Amino acid sequence: MKKILLFSAFLLTGAAVAGGGSSVPRGNTIAAIVANDPNFSTLLSAVQAAGLVETLNSAGPFTVFAPTNAAFAKIPSEQLNAILNDREQLRSLLLYHVVPGRVTAAQVVNLSSARTANGSDVRISRMNGNVMINDARVTRTDIRASNGIIHVVDSVIQP
Template sequence: MKNLILTSALLLSGSAFAGGGSMVPSGNTIASIVANDPNFSTLLAAVQAAGLVDTLNSAGPFTVFAPTNAAFAKIPEADLNALLNDPAQLKALLLYHVVPGRVTAAQVTKLTSAKTVNGANINVSTSGGMVMINDATVTKADVRASNGVIHVIDTVLMP
């Protein structure tokens, strides 16, 4: 059921990627990395439903804490469906995963908090060599994009 809803969100989202409506952005932008990695298909559906593709394809730079499909799977299905059908709430949630500027892993580990694009702060901590963003663990750091950097996380951040 969840896959059907996500597929529907992908097909019905009116967002077109840069490049004449192509379904996959070109280049090495944050949007193209997300679009071309199957581990981010739920994030891609959410970004499209929230109308943020152009933002993540723009010059930036941005730091994105990108939840995987497994991270989204932790959200109860009814809650995820409600999010995907509420573009304003979805946009606020997704922008909570974005920090202005290019913040590398080395820089993240020196922070205790960071202000997100949606205006709220996220907490940053390190323990046992692991970096935590709120309750999420960074599982892969410094995925370089032409307009920023992606840090993969295992839990969706809730503002």
């Protein structure tokens, strides 16, 4: 976990120095909500490293299945560092967490899959009273943003 946090701090520092869309978003966009919630600091670092801040700050609407810091901590540090250091792989992974359109929890439970912004589908199921996105459990729903909605997941979902 320390490696992840140190790497996240490095990414945040590097992004702040580099400029170009790296400032902390303001308002009630998806990007701003993620930027202002300490539970999403690793996600924020990844979004910044992938150059997706402006995307998640734009008009949308988007539905984001947002992994927490604890979700990122489940990935072995070597694998996570490899992903974080490969901008295209990172962009693809992050866009796999984004579904175009605003999909509420009430709508999600009626779906069996959804097409993500990276062009692949996520599997949606119900298991033991929980909604699952692939193998990730949805732990919080319907965090409303001006450009979409966030559902929190307990694991990083992978294609």
